[in-house]
Amino acid sequence: MEVRYVVEERYDLGRLVTFIPNKSLPRHRWFxxxxxxxxDFVGLMLSRFGAGRGDTVLDPFVGxxxxxxxxxxxxLDSVGVDVSPLFTMVARVKVRDYYVDKLRGLRDGLREERFRRPGIEHVKGFLRQLFSRYALEDLIFLRELINAKIQDEEYREFFLLALMKAAEETSYIYRDGAVVKVRRDIPKPPSLRRMFFRIVKKMIKDVEDHPLKPCEAVIIQGDARRLDMIEDESIDYIITSPPYLNKIEYTKVYWPEYELFFPGGKEAPMRSYLGLNPRNIPKDPLPDVELPPVARAYFHDLNDALAEMYRVLRRGGxxxxxxxxxxxxDKVVEVDIPCAYLAELNGFEVDRIIAVNKRVATTRRVIKIGETRESIVLLSKG
Ligand SMILES: C[S@@+](CC[C@H](N)C(=O)[O-])C[C@H]1O[C@@H](n2cnc3c(N)ncnc32)[C@H](O)[C@@H]1O
Structure with a gap:
């Protein structure tokens, strides 16, 4: 791989590629x-591209x-693809239109139901330690109630998402990188039922106060490496962020949500495919580069995803x-330059590589082995 790209530095954009600015935004903050x-990052890219009404935007790793x-x-119209049933459910709930009166009616119906203590014996092991007994009883009672009472799937998912958020906020869950740990520093967690109705109220207010524009957003559970459901050259712009190399495996971090809300979901193709099977590399796109096996598999899969992005993007996109x-x-493997190189192999032109964050990389938390970059790779299809 011949390296001839210039990496610009724009660390002032670093915060935009994080989720932090979304934390206070209507709808975005629901999960x-x-x-x-x-x-704001998506907005910045869309204005840089000159995107406007009538255009269709794709995110093949929509999270x-x-x-x-x-x-x-x-x-703007958009299509989002993600392999995770949890994330596609969250995304669908966020992008939908709802009738506020119907939401309020369903909420009142749930509130009127008298609490019946459910059995929690089937919740075992570590999952059991993540909640107080009262929180778990509330959680299971409300989950069964929502599933039984709300027939309309779109509205049912709205309330299930509120319950997921309430469960997290009243649990002892503490996510440390890819690991779920038990937090012991909360003396008495707040009531889950009360938290649930508080969250529902806020979500309904978001829907009421911030209506979305009349355009389409289609969310599909699928694999970015095989976008068969999207026609050739039908997309105007792509804004996306694939899983980071050797970072977290998303289903691991969210296993409590999977166990509680997607029982049996283990059979579903919900794993972060990219880079998970180091042995399955039919055609190595970087044969001359020395790489750990996981990185080799990652670039193989990234190459497939880039090929699909190129196929579905229109000329000029x-x-x-x-x-x-x-x-x-023992080392850091940079991803932005190989990503740009693979994009070119697939036909893209590389407009820019912009480094937006850099971090000291350590092994065993103390020994410095280098620096990692987080970058935006800007591409076009000529
Ligand atoms: C960095 S996150 C994207 C986050 C997203 N930009 C957001 O704001 O929510 C990467 C996403 O890729 C998804 N993913 C992993 N492998 C995938 C694959 N083969 N096809 C589609 N999505 C995949 C993960 O489930 C995760 O949601």
Whole structure:
């Protein structure tokens, strides 16, 4: 791989590629996703591209829906794909239109139901330790009630998302990187039932106060490496962020949500495919580069995803790919330059690589082995 790209430095943009600015934004705040980027980042890319009404934007790694929700706020059509049933559910709930009166009616119906103590014996092991007995009883009671009483799937998912958020906020869950731990420093967690209705109230207010523009957002559970559901050259712009190399495996961090809200979901193709199977590399796109096996598999899969992005993008279309380097026990593997190189192999022109964050990489938390970059790779299809 011949390296001839210039990496510009714009660390003032660093915060935009994090989820932090979304934390206070209507609808975006319905689910906190540490690995997401921000509405403002999507807005910045769309204005840089000159996107407008009538254009269609794709995010093949849509996560909790930031790209599609921003497009709905601005009046652009969008398509979001993600492999995770949890994240596609979150994204769907965020980008939908709702009738506020219907939401209020359903909420009142749930509130009127008398609490019946459910059995919690089937909740075992570590999951049991993540909640107080009262929180778990409330959670199971409300989950069963929502599933039994709300027939309309779109509205049912709205309330299930509120319950997921209430469960997290009243639990002992503490996510440390890819690991779920038990937090012991909360003396008495607040009532889950009360938290649930408080969250529902806020979500309904968001819907009421911030209506979305009349345009389409389609969220699909699928694999970015095989976008068969999207026609050739049907997309105007792509804004996306694939999983970061050797970072977190999303289903691991959110296993309590999967166990509680997607029982049996383990059979579903919900894993972060990119880079998970180091042995399955039919055609190595970087044969001359020395790489750990996981990184080799990652670039193989990233190459497939880039090939699909190129296929579905129209001529003159543009893409922004946010990507971060990977830390291995003895070295750092940069991803932005190989990503640009693979994009070119697939036919893209590389407009720019902009480094927006850099971090010291350590092994065993103390020994410095280098620096990782988080970058925006800007591409176009000539
Ligand atoms: C960095 S996150 C994207 C976050 C997103 N920008 C947001 O703001 O929510 C990467 C996403 O890629 C998804 N993913 C992993 N492998 C995938 C694949 N093969 N196809 C589609 N999505 C995949 C993960 O589930 C995760 O949601």
């Amino acid at each position: 906190f996703f540490k690995e997401g980027f921000s509405r 909790v829906g930031t790209t599609c929700l921003t497009c709905r706020e601005l009046g 543009r893409a922004a790919v946010v990507i971060g380097g990977g830390v291995f026990p």
